[in-house]
Ligand SMILES: *[C@@H]1O[C@H](CO)[C@@H](O)[C@H](O)[C@H]1NC(C)=O
Ligand SMILES: *[C@@H]1O[C@H](CO)[C@@H](O)[C@H](O)[C@H]1NC(C)=O
């Protein structure tokens with residue numbers, strides 16, 4: 454809210470205050486006739502007044518007043534009508550100045566109506582402003598409060614507190630996308646007091662999923678936060694969850710956090726992926742409990758990390774100032790680790806066994822095709838010898854090639870190129886054979 458608005462609001466509040474006082478004293482008698490004098494007198498609400506009086510609304514008290522016209526005033530009171538438009542601006546600029554506003558008697562009702570309308574909107578504004586003042590917190594204060602709230606929950610898990618915990622985490626997920634907020638959370642002990650106990654020890658899956666989303670949110674594109682998350686050993690905790698979970702939401706949240714921790718952070722990649730990390734990713738691919746969609750996320754993360762190293766080395770090969778970055782990536786041997794942990798047969802097996810599901814999910818096919826392409830050199834020997842993989846890919850390619858859906862057609866072309874490279878341009882007779890086998 455801008456400063457100008459606050460000034461306007463405050464002015465409104467002052468005026469409203471006096472209007473409300475007025476309302477309280479205005480319940481005087483409404484029926485007896487107003488007897489005008491040369492002094493200003495309050496006109497009760499609804500009280501009839503004779504014509505030809507000088508009437509004003511005293512904005513200090515909010516009361517309608519009238520008196521007899523002085524000789525000197527004759528004319529001016531009647532001419533005051535054009536002033537009316539200015540009034541609306543005046544009463545916002547002036548605070549405690551008594552504003553004597555002159556009206557012709559026949560415009561009183563209209564003016565009063567307007568003042569009442571203003572009164573209503575001032576009331577709303579004032580309420581909004583009070584609410585704003587009461588609830589106003591900087592993001593930092595809010596984060597500290599959320600951490601405190603979390604510390605206040607009982608140490609033993611209670612079902613009754615679950616909803617509040619989830620709400621608390623949801624708010625954090627939203628707030629911690631911002632770099633400064635994420636660092637504020639970390640500096641105030643949020644990793645130790647909120648996230649670690651959940652990710653490491655909590656038995657409730659929903660809670661773990663929410664906590665890992667917060668972790669993903671705070672570490673994404675935030676190098677300082679990534680370092681802290683890495684130092685707290687979240688890498689191996691996430692790997693542990695990936696290894697043991699069969700829940701799609703949990704695997705998805707863990708992969709998101711895992712990726713946020715590792716991307717553009719070669720040291721963490723080195724430490725986490727050389728130990729349990731690579732194994733955990735491949736374990737997800739091998740698990741029969743995990744759905745295809747989650748496996749596609751795994752191969753996408755693997756492919757991204759392989760490409761990241763390649764592109765850094767490519768981009769900096771002639772840049773001596775990037776030597777230390779280069780050195781970190783050079784040490785990283787993700788591809789050999791993948792190979793030794795069984796990545797090639799694991800991918801082969803997913804596609805061979807699950808290709809019927811692939812036919813319904815072109816976006817998953819695209820993810821796998823991209824990953825296969827990225828890691829082709831690594832696995833060419835085994836994949837090119839795999840008849841199951843060939844059958845799966847050619848079937849998907851052919852099926853999508855006959856589709857009317859543009860996206861499937863596009864994916865079909867990607868798969869076709871991949872097949873050409875992997876299987877060395879199979880002859881048409883072989884294709885026909887495969888097709889016959891599939892439909893037979
Ligand atoms: C107004 O005056 C009349 C009679 O003079 C009386 O009956 C009525 O109660 C008064 N109303 C108020 C609001 O004072
Ligand atoms: C936490 O508990 C303390 C003591 O009961 C209380 O004073 C404080 O307001 C609570 N904080 C939050 C954020 O709920």
Ligand SMILES: *[C@@H]1O[C@H](CO)[C@@H](O)[C@H](O)[C@H]1NC(C)=O
Pocket residue numbers: 649650653654
């Ligand atoms: C997890 O629970 C164990 C056993 O109760 C405890 O020793 C450990 O400190 C807990 N870890 C976290 C991060 O809360």
Ligand SMILES: *[C@@H]1O[C@H](CO)[C@@H](O)[C@H](O)[C@H]1NC(C)=O
Pocket residue numbers: 612615616656657658659660
């Ligand atoms: C986790 O807590 C939620 C909310 O109370 C509950 O609905 C759910 O069943 C719990 N899940 C587990 C695995 O305990």
